[in-house]
Amino acid sequence: MTPAQTQKRLTALVKRYSSALGLGSWQIMVEFGNIEQTDPAVSCFAQCAATSEYKEATLRFDVVRIIETKGSLDLVVLHELAHCVNSELEDLCQWLMFDGFRAREEMFRRAKERSATRIERCPWPKA
Numbered sequence: 001m002t003p004a005q006t007q008k009r010l011t012a013l014v015k016r017y018s019s020a021l022g023l024g025s026w027q028i029m030v031e032f033g034n035i036e037q038t039d040p041a042v043s044c045f046a047q048c049a050a051t052s053e054y055k056e057a058t059l060r061f062d063v064v065r066i067i068e069t070k071g072s073l074d075l076v077v078l079h080e081l082a083h084c085v086n087s088e089l090e091d092l093c094q095w096l097m098f099d100g101f102r103a104r105e106e107m108f109r110r111a112k113e114r115s116a117t118r119i120e121r122c123p124w125p126k127a
């Protein structure tokens, strides 16, 4: 799949799964481009920035990295949309940890990623 085809497919999957996940009333923007790698142990090829109070999110996909890893586009999209579903809880947890204890931040990061991955790996019907 070419980068252009991948972008088109990702956009269609965002539309499909956002509705399935109850995010139909959200404004979800889709962007494509490089994603800075902040943790050498984790390859990051997509990001979600969501504001639950306004039902808005921007999903950013690093198409080059996604194609390189040959991962499932469905799972990538579902994972990022799961962060939208969980965004209110994620924001609350982040706020409660404003004291900045590193261990708590890491526990929170792992918990939110596990939650997103659980939603991502539900037995979704294939498009």
Ligand SMILES: [Zn+2]
Pocket (backbone or CB within 6 Å): 079, 083, 112, 113, 116
């Ligand atoms: Zn994640």
